[in-house]
Amino acid sequence: MSQNGQRSYTIGDIAKELGVSKTTISRAISGKGRISKETQERVRQFIIEHNYQPNIMAKGLAQNKTFNIGLAMPEEFGIGDLPFFQHSVNGICQTAAQNDYDVILFRITSDNLSQMKRIIKNHKVDGIILTRTQCDDYPVRLLKENGIPFVVIGSSLDTEVTHADNDHISACKMLTELLLNRGLKHFALIGGNMEYFVNKSRLRGYQMAFEEHPGEEVTSVTYLNVIKEFQIVKAVDDALSVGTDCIVCMDDFICSRVVAQLSERSVRIPDDVSVATFYSSMLLEHNNPLITGLEFDAAKIGGIACQMLIDILDGKHVSDYVSPDYRLFMGNSVK
Amino acid sequence: MSQNGQRSYTIGDIAKELGVSKTTISRAISGKGRISKETQERVRQFIIEHNYQPNIMAKGLAQNKTFNIGLAMPEEFGIGDLPFFQHSVNGICQTAAQNDYDVILFRITSDNLSQMKRIIKNHKVDGIILTRTQCDDYPVRLLKENGIPFVVIGSSLDTEVTHADNDHISACKMLTELLLNRGLKHFALIGGNMEYFVNKSRLRGYQMAFEEHPGEEVTSVTYLNVIKEFQIVKAVDDALSVGTDCIVCMDDFICSRVVAQLSERSVRIPDDVSVATFYSSMLLEHNNPLITGLEFDAAKIGGIACQMLIDILDGKHVSDYVSPDYRLFMGNSVK
DNA sequence: GTGAAAGCGCTAACAG
DNA sequence: CTGTTAGCGCTTTCAC
Numbered sequence: 001m002s003q004n005g006q007r008s009y010t011i012g013d014i015a016k017e018l019g020v021s022k023t024t025i026s027r028a029i030s031g032k033g034r035i036s037k038e039t040q041e042r043v044r045q046f047i048i049e050h051n052y053q054p055n056i057m058a059k060g061l062a063q064n065k066t067f068n069i070g071l072a073m074p075e076e077f078g079i080g081d082l083p084f085f086q087h088s089v090n091g092i093c094q095t096a097a098q099n100d101y102d103v104i105l106f107r108i109t110s111d112n113l114s115q116m117k118r119i120i121k122n123h124k125v126d127g128i129i130l131t132r133t134q135c136d137d138y139p140v141r142l143l144k145e146n147g148i149p150f151v152v153i154g155s156s157l158d159t160e161v162t163h164a165d166n167d168h169i170s171a172c173k174m175l176t177e178l179l180l181n182r183g184l185k186h187f188a189l190i191g192g193n194m195e196y197f198v199n200k201s202r203l204r205g206y207q208m209a210f211e212e213h214p215g216e217e218v219t220s221v222t223y224l225n226v227i228k229e230f231q232i233v234k235a236v237d238d239a240l241s242v243g244t245d246c247i248v249c250m251d252d253f254i255c256s257r258v259v260a261q262l263s264e265r266s267v268r269i270p271d272d273v274s275v276a277t278f279y280s281s282m283l284l285e286h287n288n289p290l291i292t293g294l295e296f297d298a299a300k301i302g303g304i305a306c307q308m309l310i311d312i313l314d315g316k317h318v319s320d321y322v323s324p325d326y327r328l329f330m331g332n333s334v335k
Numbered sequence: 336m337s338q339n340g341q342r343s344y345t346i347g348d349i350a351k352e353l354g355v356s357k358t359t360i361s362r363a364i365s366g367k368g369r370i371s372k373e374t375q376e377r378v379r380q381f382i383i384e385h386n387y388q389p390n391i392m393a394k395g396l397a398q399n400k401t402f403n404i405g406l407a408m409p410e411e412f413g414i415g416d417l418p419f420f421q422h423s424v425n426g427i428c429q430t431a432a433q434n435d436y437d438v439i440l441f442r443i444t445s446d447n448l449s450q451m452k453r454i455i456k457n458h459k460v461d462g463i464i465l466t467r468t469q470c471d472d473y474p475v476r477l478l479k480e481n482g483i484p485f486v487v488i489g490s491s492l493d494t495e496v497t498h499a500d501n502d503h504i505s506a507c508k509m510l511t512e513l514l515l516n517r518g519l520k521h522f523a524l525i526g527g528n529m530e531y532f533v534n535k536s537r538l539r540g541y542q543m544a545f546e547e548h549p550g551e552e553v554t555s556v557t558y559l560n561v562i563k564e565f566q567i568v569k570a571v572d573d574a575l576s577v578g579t580d581c582i583v584c585m586d587d588f589i590c591s592r593v594v595a596q597l598s599e600r601s602v603r604i605p606d607d608v609s610v611a612t613f614y615s616s617m618l619l620e621h622n623n624p625l626i627t628g629l630e631f632d633a634a635k636i637g638g639i640a641c642q643m644l645i646d647i648l649d650g651k652h653v654s655d656y657v658s659p660d661y662r663l664f665m666g667n668s669v670k
Numbered sequence: 671g672t673g674a675a676a677g678c679g680c681t682a683a684c685a686g
Numbered sequence: 687c688t689g690t691t692a693g694c695g696c697t698t699t700c701a702c
Contacts, residue, residue, distance in 0.1 A: 032681095039687085260622075367697095393678090395678095
């Protein structure tokens with residue numbers, strides 16, 4: 001029954017109407033098996049004319065598939081995570097729809113995987129996409145144990161999981177090099193939770209740029225695991241006290257707080273100190289001055305991750321994807 | 336087959352093991368039909384011992400249900416919408432899971448309902464939750480036409496749709512009254528897209544407070560449909576030029592921009608002008624000074640909407656819900 | 671209280 | 687190239 005009362009067609013109905021067997025209809029639709037161009041066309045016509053839509057539940061039952069992919073949504077999030085996640089979701093939904101899959105959303109926290117367990121036990125998804133995972137990943141273990149196909153948006157050291165990620169190392173290295181070439185001398189790097197692999201990559205890129213600039217009289221202080229507001233305040237104070245002329249922020253949230261702190265102290269950007277961010281987002285887009293920083297296409301990476309998962313489900317071999325597709329936004333926050 | 340190779344139990348297996356019929360197992364699980372306490376208990380034991388999980392696809396096929404609810408995600412969003420949506424999703428997912436439903440996410444734009452159509456045609460959901468809808472709602476028409484049960488988070492004039500919403504009118508009225516009682520005299524209200532019903536409600540509450548304060552020498556200018564940055568700049572400039580002593584912002588995004596504009600003009604809050612917002616969010620939480628404004632529990636309203644939908648699916652009668660559950664956060668942005 | 675049997679709509683051997 | 691037959695795992699009459 002369709003929801004509006006009029007019974008919807010089944011392949012049985014079509015078979016009867018067209019005077020052929022259900023199998024033929026099934027084949028005409030799926031394109032699998034041998035079938036004549038002619039009958040195929042007849043079926044195709046009938047289908048669009050009568051607006052036939054296959055019943056996914058039946059198809060799923062027969063093929064032991066759901067045509068759903070699960071998307072783990074981190075429950076603990078800061079405002080900085082939102083734009084990235086939201087854009088990823090856009091890309092994921094779009095790609096999924098193109099492949100006739102749907103996206104089942106579930107919440108996940110580091111200590112509560114109950115929703116994910118439910119979804120697995122209930123056979124509600126064919127595979128799962130994990131986002132922004134921490135380095136030590138309990139969800140990954142669970143998925144491996146249960147043999148659920150999955151991909152991760154973001155990176156880790158685990159070579160047994162399939163990742164899709166931006167090339168944070170190259171991007172951060174590139175931005176840092178640019179800052180060095182501008183003649184800035186005294187750097188301060190302020191970064192958040194170093195449990196996150198992405199922050200490790202950012203630090204790595206930053207360090208690589210310095211390693212390749214030997215013999216220069218540049219200095220760098222780093223403040224890591226800066227999470228609470230008071231830690232940001234402290235980091236900014238300390239950086240200013242040691243004569244920093246360039247503050248590099250690991251992400252958009254930290255950057256927005258740093259900018260606010262500088263403003264309160266009447267420190268001018270970029271006259272007194274330059275500011276750049278390794279991750280730019282909507283959170284900063286209205287700032288004055290405009291902040292120089294790296295921009296990533298979250299929707300694209302989401303779409304790619306989704307396609308990778310679907311390929312895996314189709315039995316194809318897929319390997320990690322590292323997107324070279326980042327941009328440097330040149331604001332006027334750097335001298 | 337479970338994903339990890341070991342075949343999972345079916346009711347057939349359990350029936351064989353326990354020496355009864357499939358029907359009995361089915362009844363023991365669902366609790367429907369007559370069954371002895373004893374066999375029921377035996378089945379219950381077996382199920383938890385062997386970790387049996389019913390196959391939703393089969394159940395769905397038999398009952399013509401999916402146990403999924405669709406959640407429409409507005410694709411065009413500003414950073415201001417994100418926290419609300421994200422928190423709603425949290426509440427929705429949680430309530431859904433408690434009722435053994437899952438949440439299928441799909442994108443929706445005012446001119447593209449293709450994803451929603453897909454999901455309906457594919458019978459992937461039993462009902463749908465719409466969020467933050469515009470006053471004139473094409474999606475609503477489509478759902479009605481197809482007879483898909485749905486609820487809306489937010490309000491509209493349509494009495495035929497079931498809503499769950501916060502009591503914006505009362506909340507905004509209350510905040511405005513507080514500002515009036517503080518002795519503020521010259522108000523400026525800055526609001527966004529007036530196509531959104533929520534903004535109409537906010538305006539209504541604001542006006543009601545004024546109507547009940549007759550004979551006072553208070554003035555009020557309103558700037559509506561203020562969406563682009565330049566419009567915000569213009570509104571702030573104009574408000575200041577007419578001697579405003581209190582700027583009321585309709586939402587968190589506008590407020591954050593207003594605060595930034597005031598800061599650039601070295602206008603002190605609250606010494607030179609008081610600022611309040613009809614919608615407070617994470618976006619403002621680190622602001623200095625702290626902004627006085629209304630706080631709503633998006634997760635709660637999401638959970639309620641979800642429960643309403645599930646009740647509808649269960650054939651229960653439900654009526655609109657207006658949550659009286661808002662809070663006024665007292666910052667120090669009001670004199 | 672329990673069971674046998676039919677069927678949800680589709681796919682997948684296996685024949686022809 | 688097409689049809690027959692048997693399921694997928696569960697619910698649901700209808701008997702007993």
